Amino acid sequence: MKPAVKVTITGAAGNIGYALAFRVASGDMFGPDQPVILRLLEIPQALSSLKGVGMELEDCAFPLLHDIVLTDEPSVAFAETNYAILIGAKPRGKGMERKDLITENAKIFSTQGKIINDHASRDVRVLVVGNPANTNALIASANAPDLHRKQFTAMTRLDHNRALGQLAIKTNSRVADIKQVTIWGNHSSTQFPHIDNCLVNGQPVYDLVERDWAIDEFVPRIQRRGAEVIEARGLSSAASAADAIVDHVHDWVLGTPDGDWVSMAIPSDGSYGIDKGLVYSFPVTCKNGEFEIVQGLELDELSVSRLRLSEKELLEERSIIQDLLPNA
């Protein structure tokens, strides 16, 4: 049997962490022949609840789960870890300005970046889920000078999967038959869900839906989906976010299928004119554990303006936390 991989989850007793830990332990993230060790990190106030999560994980008797570490000490959680899933973040409190939210989280993620730099395995792959995810990933990465920037990503896979789900409903097809959908930009309301290249059962999507529908209904629907779920459930997306985490890491490690791509927020290399270094969501293919931006997609004027709009937001976020970027 393969040696176990170490997976660190922060905010592990929260709703997303709780939904995620069992999916990882069941083998959904790395496949049925890859044992895992879970390192679950929480703030001290949540340790009792985390203990309960650990007990429930024991109670599942997962054959692939070789060990569970519960801790409130980041240097323990990240020691020699292979995968760091950073979910824990400061939520927006009442009367809190967006700028305050960005600054508060920047402190958390710059610290975690340093600890990952000093303690994680040299091949660590980091996925930031806690918002503002793209900028948090940028800060963590900038504070981890001994690691490559491409080891740090942020999640737009939930938006990507939401786009697939809505297109399947609209075109009365199966999600498995929909290819080449992209989420561009920031994991925020400026994201641009883009389907100009999309194929449904091999057929161009605009044979089946109007472009006006895509721009006027589909795009805002994906951008606002999180709020819609909160309205119905009274709670924010948890199991679907956990599922997107499983998909993001699974595909990063095990590869994307031929003829399709996924969306990942990754450090820009300047592709499509996006400011180099920003953590921005692109269409990517993955192979042998590495992602690569899909090149050469044609973008019309409207699409380019949407890409720029989300880039502008990310540049603003970066300027707010400029002093926490030692290597910028």
Place this chain on the structure above:
Amino acid sequence: MKPAVKVTITGAAGNIGYALAFRVASGDMFGPDQPVILRLLEIPQALSSLKGVGMELEDCAFPLLHDIVLTDEPSVAFAETNYAILIGAKPRGKGMERKDLITENAKIFSTQGKIINDHASRDVRVLVVGNPANTNALIASANAPDLHRKQFTAMTRLDHNRALGQLAIKTNSRVADIKQVTIWGNHSSTQFPHIDNCLVNGQPVYDLVERDWAIDEFVPRIQRRGAEVIEARGLSSAASAADAIVDHVHDWVLGTPDGDWVSMAIPSDGSYGIDKGLVYSFPVTCKNGEFEIVQGLELDELSVSRLRLSEKELLEERSIIQDLLPNA
């Protein structure tokens, strides 16, 4: 691709249902080549929350999830269904006697038994999780005269998995290396977790642990594990219960491994002297979608007395709801 199977989950917006729906849709229950249709049933007050669950399921873009039906109408939820997972039940309210709890739930499950009888697929497999699970399964089955009693089961798999988990910790081994553990009896504090036949890495368990430990510490620990989880988490077991549901149905349909067995609460055929017809947890093997009680296990006097104790509790439960058992 195989035709999709229909899976009905009652109480689907509750904590266990929420944890379960995504595991089923991901393929964990029936394997990676079996599409599913989810039929999620809730009481009218929970329909908004259920709508949110449905949205999150759409947002996962699960390739195997071919349709989702959300309803508060049992005849819609159970129509032609292949698997009925009955989680929704009336919880014990303040000042409620155990007898009241049994009677209140008996009404729910006798009604559901009738609806399953009239609307479900003739090959339906039923798993009752809502407590008192064994007696609820008995009532449902008794009210479904056109179906075979062996189509109705109740869940002791969570107890079984808890036993594996605790034995792995105690013997410092992997759960995959522990075989032949049994939960006998009622899914209640009278259950008897029994390890006299247990092998750890092929070695008799009593080479590694004392029988006194098993009886004085292990048995009460498994019996009280649910309360221990509530104490730590502040919430009852959800993800681990969902995982046990996945395991119960998975093994029932796809079979148990050679040289091992699982625990399922099933209609007694009189084996081990247990009153015929009672829904009682036995060691079972599964093959070709059928379960069979493991015969010929030697039970010492103490074990027999524990089996009788749990049987006595189930006989008492049955006497409380005798008038809802038309075929008894």
